[in-house]
Amino acid sequence: MSEFYYTYENVIDLCLLNAVLAFGCLLLLGVNLLSLATGGLMAVGAYLSIWLTMQERWPFGPALLAATLAGALAAAGLGALVLRLRGDYFAMATLAFTEVVRILALNWDPVTGGALGVFGIPKYTETWQLLLLLALVVYFVWALRRSALGDRMRAIAEDELAVTASGHDVARVKLALFTASGAIAGLGGALAAHLNSFVAPGDFGFLRSMDAVIAPVLGGVWNLLGAAIGAIILTALPEVLRFSAQLREVLIGAVTLLAILFLPTGIASLPRLLVRGRIAQ
Amino acid sequence: MILQQLVNGLSLGAVYAVFAVGFTLVFGVLNVLNLSQGAVFMWGAYVGLEAVRTLQLPLPAAMAVAVVAAGILGVVTEWLVFRPLQRRGAHRWMGMVGSLALARILIGAAQEVFGTQVVRYPDSALIDATIVIGAARFQGLQVVAFGVALAMVLALGILLKFTNFGRAIRTVAFDETVARLVGVPVGRVRVVTFFISGALAGGAGGLWSLLFQSVSPFMGDTILLKGLTVLILGGLGNVVGALVGGLLLGLVEVGSIVAVGSGFRDAVGFGLVLLILLTRPTGLFATREAKRA
Numbered sequence A: 001m002s003e004f005y006y007t008y009e010n011v012i013d014l015c016l017l018n019a020v021l022a023f024g025c026l027l028l029l030g031v032n033l034l035s036l037a038t039g040g041l042m043a044v045g046a047y048l049s050i051w052l053t054m055q056e057r058w059p060f061g062p063a064l065l066a067a068t069l070a071g072a073l074a075a076a077g078l079g080a081l082v083l084r085l086r087g088d089y090f091a092m093a094t095l096a097f098t099e100v101v102r103i104l105a106l107n108w109d110p111v112t113g114g115a116l117g118v119f120g121i122p123k124y125t126e127t128w129q130l131l132l133l134l135a136l137v138v139y140f141v142w143a144l145r146r147s148a149l150g151d152r153m154r155a156i157a158e159d160e161l162a163v164t165a166s167g168h169d170v171a172r173v174k175l176a177l178f179t180a181s182g183a184i185a186g187l188g189g190a191l192a193a194h195l196n197s198f199v200a201p202g203d204f205g206f207l208r209s210m211d212a213v214i215a216p217v218l219g220g221v222w223n224l225l226g227a228a229i230g231a232i233i234l235t236a237l238p239e240v241l242r243f244s245a246q247l248r249e250v251l252i253g254a255v256t257l258l259a260i261l262f263l264p265t266g267i268a269s270l271p272r273l274l275v276r277g278r279i280a281q
Numbered sequence B: 001m002i003l004q005q006l007v008n009g010l011s012l013g014a015v016y017a018v019f020a021v022g023f024t025l026v027f028g029v030l031n032v033l034n035l036s037q038g039a040v041f042m043w044g045a046y047v048g049l050e051a052v053r054t055l056q057l058p059l060p061a062a063m064a065v066a067v068v069a070a071g072i073l074g075v076v077t078e079w080l081v082f083r084p085l086q087r088r089g090a091h092r093w094m095g096m097v098g099s100l101a102l103a104r105i106l107i108g109a110a111q112e113v114f115g116t117q118v119v120r121y122p123d124s125a126l127i128d129a130t131i132v133i134g135a136a137r138f139q140g141l142q143v144v145a146f147g148v149a150l151a152m153v154l155a156l157g158i159l160l161k162f163t164n165f166g167r168a169i170r171t172v173a174f175d176e177t178v179a180r181l182v183g184v185p186v187g188r189v190r191v192v193t194f195f196i197s198g199a200l201a202g203g204a205g206g207l208w209s210l211l212f213q214s215v216s217p218f219m220g221d222t223i224l225l226k227g228l229t230v231l232i233l234g235g236l237g238n239v240v241g242a243l244v245g246g247l248l249l250g251l252v253e254v255g256s257i258v259a260v261g262s263g264f265r266d267a268v269g270f271g272l273v274l275l276i277l278l279t280r281p282t283g284l285f286a287t288r289e290a291k292r293a
Helices: A002-007 A009-029 A038-054 A060-082 A087-107 A127-146 A148-158 A160-165 A170-193 A206-219 A226-240 A245-262 A267-280 B002-030 B037-053 B059-088 B092-114 B140-162 B164-174 B176-181 B186-212 B219-234 B239-260 B262-279 B288-292
Strands: B130-133 B136-139
Touching: A002 A009, A009 A038, A009 A127, A009 A170, A009 A206, A009 A226, A038 A060, A038 A087, A038 A170, A038 A206, A060 A087, A060 A170, A060 B262, A087 A206, A087 B219, A087 B262, A127 A148, A127 A170, A148 A160, A148 A170, A160 A170, A206 A226, A206 A245, A206 A267, A206 B092, A226 A245, A226 A267, A245 B059, A245 B092, B002 B037, B002 B059, B002 B136, B002 B140, B002 B164, B002 B186, B002 B219, B002 B239, B037 B059, B037 B092, B037 B186, B037 B219, B059 B092, B059 B186, B092 B219, B130 B140, B136 B140, B140 B164, B140 B186, B140 B239, B164 B176, B164 B186, B176 B186, B186 B219, B219 B239, B219 B262, B239 B262
Parallel strands: none
Antiparallel strands: B130 B136
């Protein structure tokens, strides 16, 4: 077991990190919001924490806290502006945010190192921290779903107009969720920055944001662990398929596509489907 | 100087417009973003290039081959991703994720077949005329590309506006149930829409690779983001909006290189999107969407 861990430490860390980010997106998917802001918010947290630890000599803990707050603040500000947009316009506005942040990072050389990126970032992120964070986030989502707010979220997903008409402040619920997901993304960005010794603006672009949204959709939105399962598959699959650099992309795409086509409620539903199949026989 | 930038901006914008018009057409009919469009664009570029390099076809014939091949890829997208999902009544996110997965397959396949290196057209295939007006120098190719792009969009406009099939497409875009009630063959309309959309993406890919002399498996990623920008500028599902939005984005980008330097060029487009969404939440030329909302 420990040998397995030491061999694949980096992959395991990435799986945990991506699972955390996927839960941030899951929160929003729960109220029918598809956010592509993950990459941009991660960049905010990552660069703030890099600057604080490397230039200002802050310890890791306070830097993480600052990154979390910065992510939440950025999300609250962005959300106040774009949350009133409908459906795809919201998704595109959040994508625009991510891209603008990425391009600003690309051009702000003193802090971000420009296109070359920042080298020699101290590795502070430990597996147990990621594991703890994932456990906290899962607990948070679980508790949220059982709470009155969780009921309201389901109602919003079902029929936003009806919830507004019955006197609930839909906008406030959405802003709160967006802020929470921003905090998760900011913290995730800081942890990602201190995971490898190197960070470049390209790490926080469209594909990063898209992967964070795909994970819960792939794993299953209604299953508590669906987002984690999706993230682990999306992260581990490229490693498993390392034997072929190009065919790898084809296979990952094929697996995702097959899952979308044949598992309507996500990969997390696979065991239940198999069991049901056996009983039916 | 200004004339020079104008030509640069318009030829760039025309390619954006061709791509975005196909993009927005599918959105209008299906109400879903087809994220494989960038990969289809890239395949169009490669097919055009290979038609010139290995089949030795003249450039116009090669472009035609690229357009048809990309159109077929568009139909494959419909058949493989969107039709099964639609039949199941799947959530619209599934379409986005599914088409992005297909894009990944297409990009991976292109790497496998063509390699990852940037390739270019042989010089003999190009029009190397340079037009000089006063202090402005531009390539004949830019003018031709602009003309071809405009012709493509215009042809689509005529199809949509004046033919029965165009009316059928617009009816499905308006409301699918209504279309069924008045006897429009919705399935067939969808297939043809995807063919047109793919063909436009392929045409844009061909024009792009001629204008910028580079073809690579990853060229679709940039144009996909540009296409999304134009889609928002023009309003989702708005064909005229996509045309104007594409030209506008081209001009703004070229202008911004002069004003703030090339590093920020891509930020200007997205900054514009944010600005427009905040002031006009359904795009610059909102018509139907506004009514529907």
